[in-house]
Amino acid sequence: MVSSRRQEQPPFSHPTTAARWWSKDSVAIVTGANKGIGYALVKRFAELGLTVVLTARNQSRGLQAMDSLKVLGLDHHVRFCQLDISDPASICSFVSWFRSRFVAFDILVILPIWTQVNNAAVCFNAMNENKLDHAETVINTNYYGTKHFTEAMLPLFRRSASMSRILNISSRLGTLDKLNNPQMKAILGDTEILSEDGIDRVVNTFLEDVKEGRWRTKGWPKIWTDYSVAKLALNAYSQVLARRYKGVVSVNSFCPGFTQTGMTDGKGKHSADDAAEMAAAVVVLPSSVLSTGKFYAGSTTRGICSKL
Numbered sequence: 001m002v003s004s005r006r007q008e009q010p011p012f013s014h015p016t017t018a019a020r021w022w023s024k025d026s027v028a029i030v031t032g033a034n035k036g037i038g039y040a041l042v043k044r045f046a047e048l049g050l051t052v053v054l055t056a057r058n059q060s061r062g063l064q065a066m067d068s069l070k071v072l073g074l075d076h077h078v079r080f081c082q083l084d085i086s087d088p089a090s091i092c093s094f095v096s097w098f099r100s101r102f103v104a105f106d107i108l109v110i111l112p113i114w115t116q117v118n119n120a121a122v123c124f125n126a127m128n129e130n131k132l133d134h135a136e137t138v139i140n141t142n143y144y145g146t147k148h149f150t151e152a153m154l155p156l157f158r159r160s161a162s163m164s165r166i167l168n169i170s171s172r173l174g175t176l177d178k179l180n181n182p183q184m185k186a187i188l189g190d191t192e193i194l195s196e197d198g199i200d201r202v203v204n205t206f207l208e209d210v211k212e213g214r215w216r217t218k219g220w221p222k223i224w225t226d227y228s229v230a231k232l233a234l235n236a237y238s239q240v241l242a243r244r245y246k247g248v249v250s251v252n253s254f255c256p257g258f259t260q261t262g263m264t265d266g267k268g269k270h271s272a273d274d275a276a277e278m279a280a281a282v283v284v285l286p287s288s289v290l291s292t293g294k295f296y297a298g299s300t301t302r303g304i305c306s307k308l
């Protein structure tokens, strides 16, 4: 699991089109891409020359985003498909749509890389609030939605860790030091025995504590508690996936830092475009330096650091 006490490695630089080793035949899927960091990521991938699948849970908001890309002249290699990660039927339709365009005879037609950026998330609190009225929706979207979508797509990934990449957009709010519950920390902290069942047990215990009105005394994270627990679970899930698919798919997490988007009421230290540039840098790392199971954290002043 992620620990903020671990040694940071030096930041690495942002990619430029001059240094590109990928092509328009490389495809990146971005969830929750009609606005915020997701939309900025689609723009950045398009600028870098990848083919991008822009997804949005709401068809018309997704199409509006496509229109904006058109105005910028960046829509050429961008495709749109509706995707609500919290809706199994929507995930199923997306997989069929994707298969029909990019997969033939169970082999991905698109080369050389295929990336899935799990960006979509919800948060129902304003900056200084910590209400848990929507805890179940937050967990179901941010953790289970991401997990279910990833599971649906994994059979389609090329079996090559240098080519197949998953980046989970996470948060420092979901690092293990924010959790002050010894039992839950023991489950998430032991990366050797960490399992999906263990993560689900933590999440279910949290939802039970919310239902019973005792969550304040149980050592759960203090800021944006439901969101932070979902990110804790997502970080742990990234670790499980990275271990399970070692040598097959590279799985990393990325915290964009405090970013000016709808989620933060427009407050933040940098723009969504800045955050997207840093996330894209992780996605297009050359395979010689690409690792798996890392938690990358970005800020425009310090660059990008790996915290594992």
Ligand SMILES: NC(=O)c1ccc[n+]([C@@H]2O[C@H](COP(=O)([O-])OP(=O)(O)OC[C@H]3O[C@@H](n4cnc5c(N)ncnc54)[C@H](OP(=O)(O)O)[C@@H]3O)[C@@H](O)[C@H]2O)c1
Pocket (backbone or CB within 6 Å): 031, 032, 033, 034, 035, 036, 037, 038, 056, 057, 058, 061, 083, 084, 085, 086, 087, 118, 119, 120, 121, 122, 141, 145, 169, 170, 171, 172, 255, 256, 257, 258, 259, 260, 261, 262, 263, 264, 268, 272
């Ligand atoms: N902003 C920050 O400071 C910050 C810091 C750390 C981490 N993050 C993470 O960065 C990512 C992007 O956040 P943001 O700041 O760009 O927030 P945002 O502007 O609120 O964007 C969130 C996106 O997720 C979509 N979404 C929500 N539920 C969905 C679902 N069920 N299925 C598909 N899409 C769904 C939203 O669609 P609608 O427009 O339809 O609602 C929207 O496109 C999130 O994972 C967030 O946790 C953000």
